[in-house]
Amino acid sequence: MKEIVVISGKGGTGKTSITASFAVLAGDDVVVADCDVDAADMHILLQPENIKSEDFYSGELAVIDEDACIQCGKCFDVCRFDAVEVINDVHTINELSCEGCGYCARVCPTEAITNEPLNVGKWHVANTRFNQPFVHAKLGIGADNSGKLVAQVKNIAKETANKNNKPYVLVDGSPGVGCPVVSSLSGAHFVVLVTEPSVSGLHDLKRVYELVKKFRIKAGCIINKADINKDIASEILEFLKEEDIVHLSNLPYDETFTKAMTDCKTIVEIDDSKIKEAISESWEKIKEILN
Protein backbone atom coordinates (compact mmCIF):
# COMPACT_ATOMS: atom_id res chain seq x y z
CA MET A 1 0.00 0.00 0.00
CA LYS A 2 1.36 3.40 -1.03
CA GLU A 3 0.39 6.69 0.47
CA ILE A 4 0.19 9.80 -1.71
CA VAL A 5 -0.20 13.19 -0.04
CA VAL A 6 -1.24 16.32 -1.90
CA ILE A 7 -0.20 19.64 -0.34
CA SER A 8 0.23 23.22 -1.47
CA GLY A 9 1.66 25.34 1.32
CA LYS A 10 -1.01 27.94 0.82
CA GLY A 11 -4.66 27.41 -0.03
CA GLY A 12 -6.55 28.32 -3.15
CA THR A 13 -4.22 26.61 -5.60
CA GLY A 14 -6.71 23.94 -6.59
CA LYS A 15 -5.28 21.27 -4.32
CA THR A 16 -8.61 19.76 -3.30
CA SER A 17 -10.06 19.74 -6.83
CA ILE A 18 -6.92 17.98 -8.07
CA THR A 19 -6.93 15.43 -5.24
CA ALA A 20 -10.60 14.64 -5.86
CA SER A 21 -9.81 14.20 -9.56
CA PHE A 22 -7.06 11.70 -8.70
CA ALA A 23 -9.60 9.88 -6.55
CA VAL A 24 -11.98 9.57 -9.49
CA LEU A 25 -9.18 8.35 -11.76
CA ALA A 26 -8.02 5.79 -9.19
CA GLY A 27 -11.49 4.25 -9.04
CA ASP A 28 -11.56 1.07 -6.98
CA ASP A 29 -7.86 1.18 -6.14
CA VAL A 30 -7.99 3.85 -3.50
CA VAL A 31 -8.95 4.91 0.00
CA VAL A 32 -9.35 8.70 0.17
CA ALA A 33 -8.52 10.74 3.27
CA ASP A 34 -9.28 14.42 3.79
CA CYS A 35 -6.66 15.70 6.22
CA ASP A 36 -7.52 19.36 5.81
CA VAL A 37 -9.47 18.91 9.05
CA ASP A 38 -9.62 22.64 9.66
CA ALA A 39 -11.54 23.48 6.49
CA ALA A 40 -12.46 20.20 4.87
CA ASP A 41 -13.91 20.59 1.37
CA MET A 42 -13.45 17.33 -0.43
CA HIS A 43 -16.84 16.01 0.66
CA ILE A 44 -18.42 18.69 -1.54
CA LEU A 45 -17.03 17.00 -4.65
CA LEU A 46 -17.18 13.37 -3.56
CA GLN A 47 -20.52 13.57 -1.70
CA PRO A 48 -19.85 10.75 0.72
CA GLU A 49 -22.37 8.92 2.83
CA ASN A 50 -21.12 8.36 6.35
CA ILE A 51 -21.18 4.79 7.59
CA LYS A 52 -19.43 5.35 10.89
CA SER A 53 -18.75 8.44 13.01
CA GLU A 54 -16.76 8.78 16.21
CA ASP A 55 -15.84 11.55 18.61
CA PHE A 56 -12.17 12.28 18.90
CA TYR A 57 -10.58 13.15 22.22
CA SER A 58 -7.13 14.58 22.53
CA GLY A 59 -5.49 16.56 25.27
CA GLU A 60 -7.16 17.81 28.39
CA LEU A 61 -8.98 20.78 29.79
CA ALA A 62 -8.78 21.99 33.38
CA VAL A 63 -12.08 22.28 35.22
CA ILE A 64 -12.48 23.91 38.65
CA ASP A 65 -14.98 22.52 41.12
CA GLU A 66 -16.39 25.72 42.59
CA ASP A 67 -17.45 24.07 45.84
CA ALA A 68 -13.98 22.77 46.60
CA CYS A 69 -12.13 25.95 45.55
CA ILE A 70 -10.91 28.24 48.35
CA GLN A 71 -9.92 31.03 45.88
CA CYS A 72 -6.27 30.90 46.95
CA GLY A 73 -4.99 32.01 43.54
CA LYS A 74 -2.27 29.35 43.14
CA CYS A 75 -3.67 28.19 39.80
CA PHE A 76 -3.67 31.77 38.54
CA ASP A 77 -0.04 32.20 39.57
CA VAL A 78 1.28 29.13 37.75
CA CYS A 79 -0.71 29.24 34.52
CA ARG A 80 1.51 30.48 31.69
CA PHE A 81 -1.36 30.72 29.19
CA ASP A 82 -3.53 33.32 30.94
CA ALA A 83 -6.24 30.67 31.06
CA VAL A 84 -7.19 31.20 34.69
CA GLU A 85 -9.49 34.18 35.01
CA VAL A 86 -10.60 35.87 38.19
CA ILE A 87 -14.10 37.30 37.87
CA ASN A 88 -15.57 38.83 41.06
CA ASP A 89 -12.90 37.00 43.08
CA VAL A 90 -13.97 33.65 41.64
CA HIS A 91 -11.38 31.60 39.75
CA THR A 92 -12.53 30.10 36.44
CA ILE A 93 -10.85 28.52 33.41
CA ASN A 94 -11.08 30.08 29.97
CA GLU A 95 -11.64 27.05 27.77
CA LEU A 96 -10.22 28.62 24.62
CA SER A 97 -6.97 29.58 26.32
CA CYS A 98 -6.36 26.46 28.42
CA GLU A 99 -3.65 24.28 26.89
CA GLY A 100 -4.33 21.38 29.21
CA CYS A 101 -0.83 21.36 30.66
CA GLY A 102 -2.15 20.16 34.02
CA TYR A 103 0.12 22.41 36.07
CA CYS A 104 -2.72 24.13 37.96
CA ALA A 105 -4.22 20.83 39.13
CA ARG A 106 -0.85 19.79 40.53
CA VAL A 107 -0.52 22.85 42.75
CA CYS A 108 -4.15 23.30 43.85
CA PRO A 109 -4.16 22.74 47.65
CA THR A 110 -7.74 21.45 47.76
CA GLU A 111 -7.67 19.24 44.65
CA ALA A 112 -10.44 21.36 43.22
CA ILE A 113 -9.11 21.07 39.68
CA THR A 114 -9.57 18.03 37.45
CA ASN A 115 -8.29 17.49 33.93
CA GLU A 116 -11.02 16.33 31.65
CA PRO A 117 -10.46 14.74 28.26
CA LEU A 118 -11.10 17.23 25.51
CA ASN A 119 -13.38 16.48 22.59
CA VAL A 120 -11.60 18.11 19.66
CA GLY A 121 -13.77 16.91 16.83
CA LYS A 122 -15.32 14.00 15.01
CA TRP A 123 -14.05 11.63 12.37
CA HIS A 124 -16.10 9.68 9.86
CA VAL A 125 -15.68 6.67 7.60
CA ALA A 126 -17.81 7.07 4.52
CA ASN A 127 -18.45 5.93 0.98
CA THR A 128 -17.96 8.41 -1.86
CA ARG A 129 -20.43 8.62 -4.72
CA PHE A 130 -17.94 6.45 -6.61
CA ASN A 131 -18.26 3.87 -3.86
CA GLN A 132 -14.76 4.36 -2.48
CA PRO A 133 -13.89 4.36 1.22
CA PHE A 134 -13.44 7.94 2.40
CA VAL A 135 -12.15 9.05 5.79
CA HIS A 136 -12.71 12.63 6.86
CA ALA A 137 -13.00 14.69 10.02
CA LYS A 138 -14.15 17.94 11.45
CA LEU A 139 -12.13 19.77 14.04
CA GLY A 140 -14.11 21.55 16.74
CA ILE A 141 -14.03 25.34 16.70
CA GLY A 142 -10.86 26.74 18.15
CA ALA A 143 -9.55 23.29 18.95
CA ASP A 144 -5.90 22.56 19.43
CA ASN A 145 -4.35 19.25 18.42
CA SER A 146 -5.40 19.25 14.78
CA GLY A 147 -2.17 17.34 14.16
CA LYS A 148 -3.44 14.46 16.27
CA LEU A 149 -6.77 14.39 14.43
CA VAL A 150 -4.90 14.34 11.11
CA ALA A 151 -2.85 11.39 12.37
CA GLN A 152 -6.05 9.61 13.38
CA VAL A 153 -7.67 10.15 9.94
CA LYS A 154 -4.56 8.79 8.25
CA ASN A 155 -4.39 5.75 10.51
CA ILE A 156 -8.01 4.86 9.86
CA ALA A 157 -7.48 5.32 6.12
CA LYS A 158 -4.42 3.04 6.17
CA GLU A 159 -6.22 0.38 8.18
CA THR A 160 -9.11 0.50 5.75
CA ALA A 161 -6.75 0.17 2.79
CA ASN A 162 -4.98 -2.82 4.31
CA LYS A 163 -8.22 -4.56 5.18
CA ASN A 164 -9.65 -4.11 1.70
CA ASN A 165 -6.42 -4.65 -0.23
CA LYS A 166 -6.41 -1.21 -1.78
CA PRO A 167 -3.06 -0.27 -3.34
CA TYR A 168 -3.30 3.50 -2.67
CA VAL A 169 -4.20 5.89 0.09
CA LEU A 170 -4.77 9.35 -1.29
CA VAL A 171 -4.52 12.21 1.19
CA ASP A 172 -5.69 15.79 0.79
CA GLY A 173 -3.11 17.40 3.08
CA SER A 174 -3.35 20.38 5.39
CA PRO A 175 -2.15 23.90 4.62
CA GLY A 176 0.80 25.67 6.24
CA VAL A 177 4.03 24.24 7.63
CA GLY A 178 2.92 23.60 11.24
CA CYS A 179 1.69 20.60 13.18
CA PRO A 180 -1.19 19.41 10.94
CA VAL A 181 0.94 19.32 7.80
CA VAL A 182 3.76 17.61 9.67
CA SER A 183 1.24 14.90 10.57
CA SER A 184 -0.05 14.78 6.99
CA LEU A 185 3.44 14.12 5.64
CA SER A 186 4.73 11.56 8.09
CA GLY A 187 4.81 8.11 6.55
CA ALA A 188 3.95 9.24 3.01
CA HIS A 189 5.51 7.58 -0.06
CA PHE A 190 4.98 10.43 -2.48
CA VAL A 191 4.09 14.10 -2.17
CA VAL A 192 2.28 16.08 -4.83
CA LEU A 193 2.94 19.81 -4.53
CA VAL A 194 0.27 21.95 -6.14
CA THR A 195 1.39 25.48 -6.87
CA GLU A 196 0.61 28.45 -9.07
CA PRO A 197 3.00 30.84 -10.78
CA SER A 198 2.72 33.85 -8.50
CA VAL A 199 5.30 35.40 -6.21
CA SER A 200 3.43 34.05 -3.22
CA GLY A 201 2.89 30.64 -4.83
CA LEU A 202 6.62 30.22 -5.45
CA HIS A 203 7.48 31.52 -2.00
CA ASP A 204 5.13 29.04 -0.31
CA LEU A 205 6.28 26.18 -2.50
CA LYS A 206 9.89 26.71 -1.46
CA ARG A 207 8.92 26.96 2.20
CA VAL A 208 6.78 23.85 2.27
CA TYR A 209 9.38 21.92 0.29
CA GLU A 210 11.93 22.60 3.03
CA LEU A 211 9.63 20.61 5.26
CA VAL A 212 9.13 17.81 2.69
CA LYS A 213 12.92 17.51 2.45
CA LYS A 214 13.17 16.87 6.16
CA PHE A 215 10.99 13.82 5.63
CA ARG A 216 13.01 12.70 2.58
CA ILE A 217 9.89 11.98 0.56
CA LYS A 218 9.98 11.87 -3.23
CA ALA A 219 7.95 14.77 -4.64
CA GLY A 220 6.22 15.84 -7.85
CA CYS A 221 4.70 19.18 -8.75
CA ILE A 222 1.63 20.37 -10.65
CA ILE A 223 1.64 24.01 -11.76
CA ASN A 224 -1.93 25.26 -11.86
CA LYS A 225 -2.87 28.36 -13.92
CA ALA A 226 0.57 27.94 -15.51
CA ASP A 227 -0.08 30.57 -18.18
CA ILE A 228 -0.97 33.40 -15.79
CA ASN A 229 2.66 34.41 -15.32
CA LYS A 230 5.16 32.78 -17.68
CA ASP A 231 8.24 34.24 -15.98
CA ILE A 232 7.41 32.82 -12.60
CA ALA A 233 6.30 29.54 -14.19
CA SER A 234 9.79 29.13 -15.60
CA GLU A 235 11.31 30.08 -12.25
CA ILE A 236 9.26 27.29 -10.71
CA LEU A 237 10.51 24.85 -13.35
CA GLU A 238 14.09 25.79 -12.50
CA PHE A 239 13.43 25.25 -8.83
CA LEU A 240 11.96 21.81 -9.57
CA LYS A 241 15.04 20.87 -11.55
CA GLU A 242 17.43 22.04 -8.84
CA GLU A 243 15.60 20.08 -6.19
CA ASP A 244 15.01 17.01 -8.34
CA ILE A 245 11.22 17.30 -8.06
CA VAL A 246 9.27 15.61 -10.85
CA HIS A 247 7.31 18.09 -12.96
CA LEU A 248 3.99 16.29 -13.31
CA SER A 249 2.06 18.77 -15.46
CA ASN A 250 0.99 22.32 -16.21
CA LEU A 251 -2.70 23.19 -16.01
CA PRO A 252 -3.96 26.22 -17.95
CA TYR A 253 -5.93 29.08 -16.39
CA ASP A 254 -9.41 27.90 -17.22
CA GLU A 255 -12.79 28.89 -15.82
CA THR A 256 -13.98 25.26 -16.22
CA PHE A 257 -12.00 24.60 -13.07
CA THR A 258 -14.34 26.76 -11.00
CA LYS A 259 -17.40 25.77 -13.03
CA ALA A 260 -16.87 22.10 -12.26
CA MET A 261 -16.55 22.92 -8.58
CA THR A 262 -19.68 25.06 -8.66
CA ASP A 263 -21.55 22.02 -10.01
CA CYS A 264 -19.97 19.91 -7.24
CA LYS A 265 -18.08 17.84 -9.79
CA THR A 266 -14.42 17.02 -10.28
CA ILE A 267 -12.70 18.41 -13.38
CA VAL A 268 -12.08 14.98 -14.81
CA GLU A 269 -15.80 14.45 -15.09
CA ILE A 270 -16.00 17.34 -17.57
CA ASP A 271 -15.30 15.96 -21.02
CA ASP A 272 -12.87 17.40 -23.54
CA SER A 273 -11.06 19.66 -21.15
CA LYS A 274 -7.30 20.10 -21.48
CA ILE A 275 -7.14 19.99 -17.73
CA LYS A 276 -8.58 16.49 -17.72
CA GLU A 277 -5.78 15.25 -19.98
CA ALA A 278 -3.07 16.89 -17.89
CA ILE A 279 -4.42 15.51 -14.63
CA SER A 280 -4.76 12.00 -16.06
CA GLU A 281 -1.19 12.23 -17.29
CA SER A 282 -0.03 13.29 -13.83
CA TRP A 283 -1.81 10.39 -12.19
CA GLU A 284 -0.20 7.89 -14.60
CA LYS A 285 3.22 9.37 -13.85
CA ILE A 286 2.67 9.06 -10.12
CA LYS A 287 1.66 5.41 -10.44
CA GLU A 288 4.72 4.72 -12.56
CA ILE A 289 7.02 6.30 -9.99
CA LEU A 290 5.48 4.33 -7.16
CA ASN A 291 5.47 0.91 -8.80
Next chain:
Amino acid sequence: MKIAIASGKGGTGKTTLSTNLASFMAEKRDVVLSDLDVEEPNSGLFLKSELFFAEDKFKMIPEWNNVDCTLCGKCQDVCNYHAIIQIVDTIMVFPELCHSCFACSELCPTNSLPMGQKKMGELQHFKTSTFDFIESKLLIGEEQAVPLIKQTLDYVDENFSTDVVKIYDSPPGTSCPVIEATKDADFIILITEPTPFGLNDVILAIDTMKELKKDFAIVINRYGIGNDDILKYCDENNIPIIGKIPNQRAIAELYSKGELLYDKIPEVKTELENIVSYLESHILK
Protein backbone atom coordinates in the same frame (compact mmCIF):
# COMPACT_ATOMS: atom_id res chain seq x y z
CA MET B 1 -8.77 50.03 16.43
CA LYS B 2 -7.91 46.47 15.50
CA ILE B 3 -9.26 44.88 12.33
CA ALA B 4 -8.53 41.23 11.56
CA ILE B 5 -8.88 39.83 8.06
CA ALA B 6 -9.63 36.13 8.15
CA SER B 7 -11.11 33.32 6.08
CA GLY B 8 -12.17 29.73 6.62
CA LYS B 9 -9.50 28.50 4.22
CA GLY B 10 -6.42 29.89 2.56
CA GLY B 11 -6.19 31.33 -0.92
CA THR B 12 -9.43 33.28 -0.88
CA GLY B 13 -7.75 36.68 -1.05
CA LYS B 14 -6.90 37.46 2.56
CA THR B 15 -3.49 38.82 1.77
CA THR B 16 -4.76 40.72 -1.27
CA LEU B 17 -7.36 42.47 0.85
CA SER B 18 -5.00 43.10 3.78
CA THR B 19 -2.27 44.71 1.71
CA ASN B 20 -4.61 46.77 -0.45
CA LEU B 21 -6.73 47.91 2.47
CA ALA B 22 -3.67 48.87 4.51
CA SER B 23 -2.18 50.92 1.68
CA PHE B 24 -5.48 52.54 0.87
CA MET B 25 -6.29 53.45 4.46
CA ALA B 26 -2.75 54.74 5.02
CA GLU B 27 -3.47 57.58 2.60
CA LYS B 28 -5.54 59.19 5.36
CA ARG B 29 -4.66 57.50 8.63
CA ASP B 30 -1.83 55.97 10.63
CA VAL B 31 -1.81 52.27 9.82
CA VAL B 32 0.19 49.23 10.84
CA LEU B 33 -0.28 45.94 9.01
CA SER B 34 0.77 42.68 10.71
CA ASP B 35 1.05 39.38 8.90
CA LEU B 36 0.03 36.81 11.52
CA ASP B 37 0.03 33.91 9.10
CA VAL B 38 3.39 32.95 10.61
CA GLU B 39 3.46 29.58 8.85
CA GLU B 40 3.27 31.17 5.40
CA PRO B 41 3.67 34.95 5.69
CA ASN B 42 3.05 36.52 2.30
CA SER B 43 2.01 40.13 2.72
CA GLY B 44 5.58 41.37 2.44
CA LEU B 45 5.79 40.10 -1.12
CA PHE B 46 3.22 42.73 -2.14
CA LEU B 47 4.79 45.74 -0.43
CA LYS B 48 7.79 47.86 -1.27
CA SER B 49 9.35 48.44 2.09
CA GLU B 50 12.57 48.89 4.00
CA LEU B 51 13.61 46.85 6.97
CA PHE B 52 13.47 48.97 10.10
CA PHE B 53 14.02 46.42 12.84
CA ALA B 54 14.41 42.66 13.21
CA GLU B 55 14.67 40.30 16.14
CA ASP B 56 14.67 36.60 16.82
CA LYS B 57 11.72 35.25 18.79
CA PHE B 58 12.18 32.56 21.37
CA LYS B 59 10.19 30.05 23.28
CA MET B 60 11.21 28.82 26.70
CA ILE B 61 12.20 25.20 27.19
CA PRO B 62 13.75 23.39 30.16
CA GLU B 63 17.48 22.72 30.08
CA TRP B 64 18.72 19.85 32.18
CA ASN B 65 21.51 20.45 34.62
CA ASN B 66 22.75 17.05 35.78
CA VAL B 67 24.78 18.11 38.83
CA ASP B 68 22.03 18.08 41.45
CA CYS B 69 19.45 15.91 39.68
CA THR B 70 18.43 12.91 41.76
CA LEU B 71 16.64 11.22 38.85
CA CYS B 72 13.43 11.29 40.86
CA GLY B 73 11.33 11.19 37.69
CA LYS B 74 8.99 13.98 38.71
CA CYS B 75 9.61 16.05 35.56
CA GLN B 76 8.57 13.20 33.33
CA ASP B 77 5.45 12.65 35.44
CA VAL B 78 4.25 16.24 35.32
CA CYS B 79 4.70 16.84 31.59
CA ASN B 80 1.38 16.35 29.83
CA TYR B 81 3.00 16.48 26.40
CA HIS B 82 5.68 13.80 26.82
CA ALA B 83 8.23 16.49 26.04
CA ILE B 84 10.63 15.45 28.78
CA ILE B 85 11.60 11.87 29.54
CA GLN B 86 14.10 9.97 31.58
CA ILE B 87 16.28 7.50 29.70
CA VAL B 88 18.37 5.48 32.14
CA ASP B 89 20.40 8.21 33.88
CA THR B 90 19.71 11.07 31.49
CA ILE B 91 16.83 13.54 31.24
CA MET B 92 15.97 14.35 27.64
CA VAL B 93 13.90 17.31 26.42
CA PHE B 94 12.07 17.33 23.07
CA PRO B 95 11.80 21.03 22.24
CA GLU B 96 9.22 20.66 19.42
CA LEU B 97 6.79 18.97 21.82
CA CYS B 98 7.29 21.37 24.71
CA HIS B 99 4.50 23.88 25.31
CA SER B 100 6.57 25.99 27.73
CA CYS B 101 4.22 25.44 30.66
CA PHE B 102 7.10 25.62 33.20
CA ALA B 103 5.64 22.76 35.28
CA CYS B 104 8.71 20.51 35.13
CA SER B 105 11.05 23.39 35.81
CA GLU B 106 9.21 24.83 38.79
CA LEU B 107 8.23 21.49 40.32
CA CYS B 108 11.68 19.93 40.09
CA PRO B 109 12.75 19.44 43.73
CA THR B 110 16.41 20.15 42.99
CA ASN B 111 16.04 23.08 40.58
CA SER B 112 17.78 21.08 37.89
CA LEU B 113 15.63 22.29 35.01
CA PRO B 114 16.11 26.03 34.52
CA MET B 115 14.13 27.37 31.55
CA GLY B 116 16.22 28.64 28.65
CA GLN B 117 15.48 30.24 25.31
CA LYS B 118 15.13 28.42 22.03
CA LYS B 119 14.62 30.26 18.75
CA MET B 120 11.23 29.58 17.15
CA GLY B 121 11.08 32.32 14.54
CA GLU B 122 11.87 35.85 13.49
CA LEU B 123 9.99 39.11 13.65
CA GLN B 124 10.68 41.82 11.10
CA HIS B 125 9.41 45.38 11.18
CA PHE B 126 9.35 47.17 7.81
CA LYS B 127 8.36 50.65 6.74
CA THR B 128 6.69 51.38 3.44
CA SER B 129 6.45 55.00 2.33
CA THR B 130 3.11 55.39 4.11
CA PHE B 131 2.73 52.74 6.81
CA ASP B 132 4.44 50.21 9.06
CA PHE B 133 4.43 46.52 8.39
CA ILE B 134 5.26 43.67 10.78
CA GLU B 135 5.89 40.10 9.72
CA SER B 136 6.81 37.04 11.75
CA LYS B 137 7.97 33.78 10.33
CA LEU B 138 8.00 30.41 12.07
CA LEU B 139 11.17 28.33 11.67
CA ILE B 140 10.61 25.25 9.54
CA GLY B 141 10.18 22.27 11.85
CA GLU B 142 8.61 24.32 14.64
CA GLU B 143 5.06 23.08 15.00
CA GLN B 144 3.38 25.65 17.20
CA ALA B 145 2.30 28.91 15.64
CA VAL B 146 0.40 30.30 18.62
CA PRO B 147 3.30 31.48 20.81
CA LEU B 148 4.84 33.38 17.89
CA ILE B 149 1.49 35.00 17.02
CA LYS B 150 1.15 36.05 20.64
CA GLN B 151 4.59 37.65 20.72
CA THR B 152 3.94 39.43 17.45
CA LEU B 153 0.71 40.93 18.80
CA ASP B 154 2.59 42.04 21.91
CA TYR B 155 5.19 43.76 19.76
CA VAL B 156 2.49 45.63 17.84
CA ASP B 157 0.74 46.71 21.04
CA GLU B 158 3.97 47.91 22.61
CA ASN B 159 5.09 49.92 19.61
CA PHE B 160 1.89 51.49 18.30
CA SER B 161 -0.61 53.62 20.16
CA THR B 162 -4.33 52.86 20.23
CA ASP B 163 -4.96 55.65 17.67
CA VAL B 164 -3.21 53.65 14.98
CA VAL B 165 -5.41 51.43 12.81
CA LYS B 166 -4.06 47.91 13.24
CA ILE B 167 -4.79 45.46 10.45
CA TYR B 168 -4.07 41.77 11.03
CA ASP B 169 -3.67 39.34 8.16
CA SER B 170 -4.78 36.21 10.06
CA PRO B 171 -3.84 32.60 9.46
CA PRO B 172 -6.41 30.46 7.62
CA GLY B 173 -8.71 27.96 9.29
CA THR B 174 -10.75 27.80 12.47
CA SER B 175 -8.28 26.25 14.91
CA CYS B 176 -5.95 27.63 17.55
CA PRO B 177 -3.79 29.98 15.41
CA VAL B 178 -6.75 31.89 13.99
CA ILE B 179 -8.38 32.18 17.41
CA GLU B 180 -5.18 33.68 18.77
CA ALA B 181 -5.00 36.14 15.88
CA THR B 182 -8.61 37.29 16.07
CA LYS B 183 -9.56 37.11 19.73
CA ASP B 184 -8.13 40.55 20.40
CA ALA B 185 -9.62 42.30 17.34
CA ASP B 186 -12.48 44.80 17.45
CA PHE B 187 -13.79 43.84 14.04
CA ILE B 188 -13.29 40.90 11.69
CA ILE B 189 -13.56 40.91 7.92
CA LEU B 190 -14.13 37.43 6.53
CA ILE B 191 -13.16 37.05 2.92
CA THR B 192 -14.55 34.29 0.73
CA GLU B 193 -15.26 33.21 -2.83
CA PRO B 194 -18.78 32.63 -4.21
CA THR B 195 -18.27 28.88 -4.75
CA PRO B 196 -19.42 25.78 -2.84
CA PHE B 197 -15.96 25.52 -1.23
CA GLY B 198 -16.03 29.19 -0.32
CA LEU B 199 -19.49 28.92 1.20
CA ASN B 200 -18.64 25.79 3.19
CA ASP B 201 -15.51 27.39 4.61
CA VAL B 202 -16.98 30.80 5.34
CA ILE B 203 -19.82 29.20 7.31
CA LEU B 204 -17.18 27.55 9.52
CA ALA B 205 -15.49 30.93 9.92
CA ILE B 206 -18.82 32.61 10.70
CA ASP B 207 -19.55 29.98 13.38
CA THR B 208 -16.12 30.61 14.87
CA MET B 209 -16.70 34.38 15.00
CA LYS B 210 -20.11 33.87 16.58
CA GLU B 211 -18.56 31.58 19.17
CA LEU B 212 -15.98 34.28 19.92
CA LYS B 213 -18.81 36.85 20.01
CA LYS B 214 -17.10 39.01 17.42
CA ASP B 215 -18.50 41.75 15.25
CA PHE B 216 -17.85 40.77 11.63
CA ALA B 217 -18.76 41.32 7.97
CA ILE B 218 -18.11 39.57 4.67
CA VAL B 219 -16.12 40.59 1.60
CA ILE B 220 -16.59 38.46 -1.51
CA ASN B 221 -13.54 37.94 -3.69
CA ARG B 222 -13.64 36.87 -7.36
CA TYR B 223 -17.23 38.04 -7.44
CA GLY B 224 -18.89 36.79 -10.64
CA ILE B 225 -17.67 33.19 -10.56
CA GLY B 226 -19.64 30.36 -9.01
CA ASN B 227 -23.19 31.05 -7.85
CA ASP B 228 -25.34 33.26 -5.62
CA ASP B 229 -25.55 30.95 -2.62
CA ILE B 230 -23.33 33.15 -0.45
CA LEU B 231 -25.54 36.19 -1.13
CA LYS B 232 -28.62 34.20 -0.12
CA TYR B 233 -26.92 32.84 2.98
CA CYS B 234 -25.85 36.28 4.18
CA ASP B 235 -29.25 37.73 3.42
CA GLU B 236 -31.06 35.01 5.39
CA ASN B 237 -28.70 35.34 8.32
CA ASN B 238 -28.46 39.13 8.36
CA ILE B 239 -24.74 39.18 7.74
CA PRO B 240 -23.50 42.35 6.04
CA ILE B 241 -21.56 42.02 2.79
CA ILE B 242 -19.38 45.11 2.64
CA GLY B 243 -17.38 44.59 -0.53
CA LYS B 244 -17.30 42.57 -3.75
CA ILE B 245 -13.96 42.32 -5.51
CA PRO B 246 -14.63 41.34 -9.14
CA ASN B 247 -13.20 38.30 -10.93
CA GLN B 248 -10.81 39.48 -13.64
CA ARG B 249 -7.89 37.82 -15.28
CA ALA B 250 -6.05 41.16 -15.00
CA ILE B 251 -6.33 40.92 -11.22
CA ALA B 252 -4.95 37.38 -11.20
CA GLU B 253 -2.03 38.59 -13.33
CA LEU B 254 -1.23 41.58 -11.12
CA TYR B 255 -1.49 39.33 -8.06
CA SER B 256 0.89 36.82 -9.62
CA LYS B 257 3.48 39.59 -10.00
CA GLY B 258 3.04 40.66 -6.40
CA GLU B 259 1.49 44.03 -7.20
CA LEU B 260 -1.18 46.04 -5.42
CA LEU B 261 -4.48 46.33 -7.26
CA TYR B 262 -6.44 49.40 -6.30
CA ASP B 263 -4.22 51.96 -8.04
CA LYS B 264 -4.56 50.04 -11.31
CA ILE B 265 -8.06 48.55 -11.20
CA PRO B 266 -10.71 51.23 -10.50
CA GLU B 267 -13.36 48.65 -9.47
CA VAL B 268 -11.10 47.48 -6.68
CA LYS B 269 -10.66 51.05 -5.44
CA THR B 270 -14.44 51.53 -5.38
CA GLU B 271 -14.84 48.37 -3.30
CA LEU B 272 -12.15 49.52 -0.86
CA GLU B 273 -14.01 52.82 -0.51
CA ASN B 274 -17.18 50.88 0.31
CA ILE B 275 -15.35 48.79 2.90
CA VAL B 276 -13.76 51.81 4.54
CA SER B 277 -17.01 53.74 4.66
CA TYR B 278 -18.64 50.77 6.38
CA LEU B 279 -15.78 50.61 8.87
CA GLU B 280 -16.02 54.36 9.43
CA SER B 281 -19.71 54.32 10.18
CA HIS B 282 -19.48 51.22 12.37
CA ILE B 283 -16.26 51.15 14.27
CA LEU B 284 -13.80 53.90 13.36
CA LYS B 285 -14.48 57.11 15.16
